[in-house]
Amino acid sequence: MTWLSLHIMPTPTFTARCTSYRKIAHDVYEFTLATPQGFSFQAGQFVMFQVPLVESRSDVQGRAFSIASAPSEPELLFVAKIKQGGRAGRWISEVLTVGDDVLFQGPLGNFTLAPKAQEQQLLFLATCSGVAPLRSHIVEALHQGDTRPMDLVFCVRKDEDLFWADQLSALAQAHANLHLHLTLSQPSSSWKGHTGHVQDVAEEVIGNLAERSIYVCGGPEMVKAVRIRALEQWKIPKERVHSEDYV
Ligand SMILES: Cc1cc2nc3c(=O)[nH]c(=O)nc-3n(C[C@H](O)[C@H](O)[C@H](O)COP(=O)(O)OP(=O)(O)OC[C@H]3O[C@@H](n4cnc5c(N)ncnc54)[C@H](O)[C@@H]3O)c2cc1C
CATH class of the missing domain: 3.40.50.80 (Nucleotide-binding domain of ferredoxin-NADP reductase (FNR) module)
Incomplete structure (x- = not known):
């Protein structure tokens, strides 16, 4: 693989199964995903979920969510503050449930710890x-x-x-x-x-x-x-x- 091909490779897309889901505060939900094979990340990075519209599942847009778990933890943890009426807010509070397969691109971002x-x-x-x-x-x-x-x-x-x-x-x-x-x-x-x-x-x-x-x-x-x-x-x-x- 050349230097050039490394730098123009698109961020990969992964499918991950939702393994837990719960409301943890007013308008705040926590959910975990089984870490898909081949996915690794650095602490502080985020993924871009492919979020379907509640009324039309084929209408999909990306929404960024930070990975709250550490790379050393077995599953991927996320926390979402729901914005009423928002696409991701509705997907997480009305649609997402344990056993669902979700799609995301990642890892993304450079909010990582300095050396x-x-x-x-x-x-x-x-x-x-x-x-x-x-x-x-x-x-x-x-x-x-x-x-x-x-x-x-x-x-x-x-x-x-x-x-x-x-x-x-x-x-x-x-x-x-x-x-x-x-x-x-x-x-x-x-x-x-x-x-x-x-x-x-x-x-x-x-x-x-x-x-x-x-x-x-x-x-x-x-x-x-x-x-x-x-x-x-x-x-x-x-x-x-x-x-x-x-x-
Ligand atoms: C790098 C990064 C990491 C992030 N990580 C997290 C995270 O870990 N956790 C987290 O909670 N958020 C995170 N966010 C924010 C997240 O990506 C979304 O922006 C946020 O959840 C809102 O998305 P949404 O699709 O629900 O709202 P959108 O659909 O994008 O709507 C935006 C705003 O418009 C309002 N709106 C839209 N449609 C309607 C409607 N029909 N009626 C009334 N109001 C409406 C919504 O209430 C919302 O306030 C992150 C953002 C970035 C950039």
Whole structure:
């Protein structure tokens, strides 16, 4: 195979069977797929599902979803925040079920961890389903024995929007270098965790932000706000500010 053919090869398409499916929070679904033979990926990458229209299954369009599982885990895990009326939202909440075969192209994207030698301390920031690729990074890094300090600031709007709190807390309890900061932007009066925006919580809980490498994922407005804060106020070089927008 020549250099040229390697670089013009289309991203392959895979078929994968849905092995589990459940609602895990208000408008948030989690599902797993059996990893198809020949498919491999790096933590932080995404796939492009071929999403049929509910009313006409032959009308198919691509929708991107980050792989939330780590490469070292046996199945592919996804989490979807449903946008009411959206194509993927309707497919996931109304059609997808255990046993279905789904088509996707991948792996895609370069929201991967930089080489370990280049980054000494990590800060992960996510809103809602933006936590997906960060879960992949954290689980994989810990699996590889990574002992660098890592903080995850994970924010959703309300108490009923929160998911994976138990599994992320268990991970943090099992690994002294991982610190979890669960945050609500519109908390109930009974909420005991952090409140506000992820970038403000980061300033409350992290001592020297300039030392951190940032991995931020979520809606474009939040990602933009974090990037500006990281570059202009925390003075983090742009090579250490990594982001993925869920447009
Ligand atoms: C690299 C990448 C990774 C991503 N990973 C994830 C992930 O892991 N998890 C995740 O949840 N999302 C992820 N996203 C976002 C995801 O790809 C979709 O954009 C998102 O799920 C919305 O797609 P949709 O087909 O449901 O909405 P679309 O059909 O694209 O509609 C877009 C908007 O229009 C509105 N709309 C459309 N039709 C109607 C209608 N008839 N009536 C009312 N409103 C309507 C929808 O509510 C929605 O807000 C990712 C995006 C990118 C770029």
